[in-house]
Amino acid sequence: MAERGPNFIVAAAIVHKTQILLARRYQPELPEAHLKWELPGGKVKLEESPNDALIREIYEELGTEIRIVRLLPHVQSNIYHFKKGIVHSVVLAFESVITRGGLPPHVAEKAVQQVLWVSKNELNDFDLLPGTEQFIKC
Template identity: 40%
Template sequence: MTIPVVCALIASDDGKVLAARRSSSMDLPGKWEFPGGKVEPGETPRKALIREIEEELGILVRISATMSANVHHYKEKTIKLIPFVCSIISGEVCLKEHQSWSWFDRDELEDLDWAEADIPVLKEYLLMRG
């Protein structure tokens, strides 16, 4: 069974992107990711993204673009990662699950130790922003 999962590429006005580092209580501890989570039954991916970001980071985001979904097979599960480009409408980032977070420019993004499913998302985003 493939699990639908959304993720947010939250961009700042100066072109940096928010990435979050997974905590020791999460799968793939210490890996960087674009924050998000599972789409609940009966929920659209867009609604799931807004809910997940509010739950995980305490902020409200506006979706500005949809990117290509990709399927990734981890040993224990298969996910369909559905990415969205967003901006913050309101709130201050307050971590509920992650170990840390930061804003990164494009060169810094490429140097992070990413969760495997996020790598194709990062590559597409960097091509889009050329």
């Protein structure tokens, strides 16, 4: 079994008034995450800063530009055992606001099936990817 990693992942806790934006992942090849709700974001590329990666990922996924407000005080570390090998992912999340491109629900990328604005008291109504709620509570 091959080992890979760590993968560095960035996520945006995009806030508008009293709501936060959730994205529903479309990834049938990864049943553990397929159709689960999460904060939008993605992988940090080689030689890319986490901030630049997040700005790029949000634009690619949602067609929206953001401004990063702050790094959230929680780091998530996950180890996944797949048929192809073991993957270690480290996730950082940033509180962010939309600066241009309008308020989604616009989806620009196939990996995101749907986006919704939700209040914190609605989170229990969604099948969240593990760790998502901890970031939102920050």
